[in-house]
Amino acid sequence: MSLDRNLKTIGPQSSWTDIWHLWTVIVPRRSINGQFVVGKVWRRRDGHDWIYKKFTEFDGEEAA
Template identity: 65%
Template sequence: MMVFDRSSQIPDLRSGWTEIWHLWTIIVPRRSINGQLVYGKVWRRHDGRQWIYKKFTEYSEDEAA
């Protein structure tokens, strides 16, 4: 009698791109005080269940040096 271990055959559902942070532009569905749409850039990646977001901060070349 052959026993088949199903746990060893379960594929990893997380593909390679889930480990990578992407720079993403978002638009918030509301308007600012002066009537303009609120938008910005964030880092995001998928952990297999949900999207994770991080604040993106731009630096000028003078500040980076």
């Protein structure tokens, strides 16, 4: 039996780290009114680093 070394093995992390997913972040600083800064971003793993994109919400009626 010979093994094909060109096949990529898919580990348990590969399935969710290779796609963009919505992530809630809390920035460890306070806003003007004293609350923590909270927001949502798109996040994906690229090799060893995380890549972040701005998440903008839209109104469903305007998109139609």
